[in-house]
Amino acid sequence: MSDPKHSPSANPRQGGSVLDPEWEAALRRGQEAEGEAGSVDAELAFVHLLRHTREPEALAPDQLDAIWSQIGAGLEAEVEAGGSPWWRKAWVWWSAPALAAAAVLVVIVIDPGERAETTIAQQDHSSEAKAEAKAEESSPAAEPIAEGAPADAEARERIATAEPSIGSGRSGGGSKSPFEASFVKLAPHGRMAIRVSVDQSRAQLRSQLLASARGGGR
Amino acid sequence: MNPKKLPPLSAVGQLLTGMILGAVLTAGGFALAGKLKPPGDPEVLVALAQAVDATDKQVELRLGRGDIAGAIETLERLRTEPWPNRARGGDAAIQLRHDAYGRLVRLRLDHPQIDAKTPKQLLEIAEEGLGREWELLDANPFTAHLLALRGEVLETLGRDDEALLVYEQALDMNRDLLDAVLRGGGR
Numbered sequence: 001m002s003d004p005k006h007s008p009s010a011n012p013r014q015g016g017s018v019l020d021p022e023w024e025a026a027l028r029r030g031q032e033a034e035g036e037a038g039s040v041d042a043e044l045a046f047v048h049l050l051r052h053t054r055e056p057e058a059l060a061p062d063q064l065d066a067i068w069s070q071i072g073a074g075l076e077a078e079v080e081a082g083g084s085p086w087w088r089k090a091w092v093w094w095s096a097p098a099l100a101a102a103a104v105l106v107v108i109v110i111d112p113g114e115r116a117e118t119t120i121a122q123q124d125h126s127s128e129a130k131a132e133a134k135a136e137e138s139s140p141a142a143e144p145i146a147e148g149a150p151a152d153a154e155a156r157e158r159i160a161t162a163e164p165s166i167g168s169g170r171s172g173g174g175s176k177s178p179f180e181a182s183f184v185k186l187a188p189h190g191r192m193a194i195r196v197s198v199d200q201s202r203a204q205l206r207s208q209l210l211a212s213a214r215g216g217g218r
Numbered sequence: 219m220n221p222k223k224l225p226p227l228s229a230v231g232q233l234l235t236g237m238i239l240g241a242v243l244t245a246g247g248f249a250l251a252g253k254l255k256p257p258g259d260p261e262v263l264v265a266l267a268q269a270v271d272a273t274d275k276q277v278e279l280r281l282g283r284g285d286i287a288g289a290i291e292t293l294e295r296l297r298t299e300p301w302p303n304r305a306r307g308g309d310a311a312i313q314l315r316h317d318a319y320g321r322l323v324r325l326r327l328d329h330p331q332i333d334a335k336t337p338k339q340l341l342e343i344a345e346e347g348l349g350r351e352w353e354l355l356d357a358n359p360f361t362a363h364l365l366a367l368r369g370e371v372l373e374t375l376g377r378d379d380e381a382l383l384v385y386e387q388a389l390d391m392n393r394d395l396l397d398a399v400l401r402g403g404g405r
Contacts, residue, residue, distance in 0.1 A: 100234035108396065179366035179385075182392050183320075186359040189399055190313060193254055193358070197310035198267040201260030 019051045108185060254356075257308030266307060269299065270314045277321065286325065287332045293322040297343075304351045309358075312351055316360035319347025323367040337374045344368040357394035365391065 017023060024044060031040070051057075059067070086092060257263040273296045280288040296318055302311045323344050326335055335343070344367055352361050369384035 096234050097238065100231070100238045103231070103235050104238055177366070177370075179363060179388055179392070180324075182396075183359050183363040183366075186392070186395055186399065187317075187363075189395070190317075190359040194267070194310045194313055197254045197256065197308060198263055201257055201263045201308075201310075204260045205264060 018047055019054055021051075108182075254309040254313075255304065257302075257306060257311060259302070259306045262302045263307045263311050266302060266311050266314055269296065270318055273318065274321075286329050290322065290325050290329070290333055293318060293325065297322060297346075301349075304354065309355055312349065312355060313358050313360045315349070316347060316352070316358075316364045319343065320360055320364040320367060323347070323364065323371070327367065327370060337371055341368065341371045341375065344371055357391045357398060359392075359395060362388045362391040362395065 024047065027040065027044075273292055276292045277289045280286075280292060301307075301315050304312050307314075323340060326332075326340055326343070344364060347364055348361070348368065352365075355361055365384055365388040369381045369388060372378075372381035372384060
């Protein structure tokens, strides 16, 4: 790296202090004149540090601004590259409750409506089946129940006792009906309301009993 | 950004949804609780509530064992008990009746082969459960449910216009109820 021959102390032509800027200029000139390769940058950096320690060098305002702008650009790039996690961002905390409320509304309000469309389709299908069953039932040319047709016999028996479509389609899948879905979701509110009313009545009875007991004791 | 630190998106969503839903349900339940007409005879309501509660437990047990016929029979027994009117039992008594009849009609609709009833008989059961005072009640899930079941029975009878009307009433009641629950008693 550095050659001892290039040290100012080894050069008889340069007798100044190493902290003198002229010393560095003389060193550069000597290095060029001798045409030798090599670098003394590391040593010069140390010399700069010593010089700065002795007499701090003031930066010009534009130089200072340039340095800060470089630092700022570096910081911004780093923040963009590996910024805070998404769940720490402010917009998440503001928008998440609204999104959750919307999800609840979708589950309670919109979803049963979609199921209603489905069940209306099922209902149509059920109505058609019912119409067919009725047509078969009312047909005067109804075939006698064959011994080898138990399913047909069973179907006729069901028609005779109860409408098959009651248990099928909308009714058969009771939990699939939009009304059933709403009922399942809303029933807890109703039960709580009834429970409160019953508890109030029970408390009223208790106070009546206590009052009558006090009245009897007097 | 370390991916290990990321909480699962579904977990965050479930947590938030659960918190909001829980708050809404709690507020809604309390909102509805204060709207019932009190009973004229508190003793009647307390006795009825105990009877219905015991019946519900029996029905649950029987259904748990797959004994549909037993569950229907239990509810039919409760049906034969005297039911207080609104003046004596308050709104809660009427709603308890609608709840019990709703369970019965639902079971009968879902299992028509058990102790079979004709649609006309089912309609009588539903109308008997509804009574004449249901229109005086505030929106509640039990009346809406029984109304919808009555609509189903009317539909099977081919009385589609009446069924549509009843479904509309049930929907209106459901809307009002949902509105009351979501408002948390704001009205």
